[in-house]
Amino acid sequence: MKTLDLKQVLNGQSAGQTRKTYSAGETIAQQGEAAAALFYIERGQVAVSVVLHAGKEAIVGVRGPGDFFGLRALLGGGPRRASGIALTDCIIIHIEKSLATRLLQERLEFAGMFNDYLLRQHLRDLKRIISQSYPAKERLRQTLIEISNLSASGPAQPIKITQTMLANLVGTTRSRVSLFMNNFRRRGLVEYDRAGMLIVRKTLDKALQSRE
């Protein structure tokens, strides 16, 4: 199933879209500010995070090439409920709210593509929700696999992410993540390259449970 590429739709639209680059660590969208644009990731990875209470932070997901984020721009006028932070260097297309809503309401091919995207995102969300039935170690395993396969094409990508972020992503503590990662590493399921990037091996896919 080939989905329509965003660029085909955006071509011919001059106003309302901007292509920007961000370097790793930069904040692309900030929780609390007005949702003026919808974002599309052309390259790189973005963490979507929410600050809860007393500095506690939950990372709601990681998005990669081909993903949208900042969907709040399409829903009423409320402020953003989450932040988008570049995990790696990124190329992001900003689509202004007015353009995005217009495309959605007037262009059937855009609406169709976006529906398809939202359907797939919903399935990813469900996977994430299901994972809450598993213990932390299994959640970490699933999360690592998901992140390393974000760029659907080609083999698993090296990941740059701190243990603290992973902890906020799987809903556990950093000490736990450290423990689990070492376990995975001893079993040859993951490894770090010289740049400190995390490499997830295919063997992690079916790694069965084992006591830590």
Place this chain on the structure above:
Amino acid sequence: MKTLDLKQVLNGQSAGQTRKTYSAGETIAQQGEAAAALFYIERGQVAVSVVLHAGKEAIVGVRGPGDFFGLRALLGGGPRRASGIALTDCIIIHIEKSLATRLLQERLEFAGMFNDYLLRQHLRDLKRIISQSYPAKERLRQTLIEISNLSASGPAQPIKITQTMLANLVGTTRSRVSLFMNNFRRRGLVEYDRAGMLIVRKTLDKALQSRE
């Protein structure tokens, strides 16, 4: 913001849609079978559940009036990954796969409405994902509130749901749910009516944590 009602779009479409009724406990869609239709809830509540391993079951969410489920029908030809089970007596509109995809591809007003639905559903999913950062008791609190507000209009609805289902919904054990529910009850945050239906009081909304 008033969203387009499904019926306006379905009017004039004769073939491919059926209105059916189910009584509480009936299975509307079964995990594993072909996804031949998209479902729309006109009345009632439906639990979406997934069987994991060795009989373990996760309830992925509860849908109410105005919600769709069985979205797999819109994505390729794969089998259903989840089951839909009527929690209460329901009126469900079956929209055959062929009709659903056609509406999505050809009718801008349907595509627009569906996009809006998926956006809102995505936000609900995210709330659910965020909740995994909280302890079980807080997750139960949020879940009860969400379910009781499914029928957006009017006050909170009485709920009919077993503790076992609640446990699968919040990702904990039944003993725990029993404990928490009694705690909520003693504090006057919930109660049961004579029919055994659960009533969630508004006071639960801001009930602060307390040791069990």
Place this chain on the structure above:
DNA sequence: TTTCGCATGTGCAATATTGCACACCGCCGG
């Protein structure tokens, strides 16, 4: 009425998780 078959209320030991604390490292700026 009696008897199952759910669903709920409770208790408890075995485990898992949390929340710190502290040591080590590599890197960067002064």
Place this chain on the structure above:
DNA sequence: CCGGCGGTGTGCAATATTGCACATGCGAAA
């Protein structure tokens, strides 16, 4: 070269959770 600083590896006591087991209550079927 020397601090910081952020990120990681570990250990540990206080808590929370799991997985049972068993009693009770209640309604439907016999």
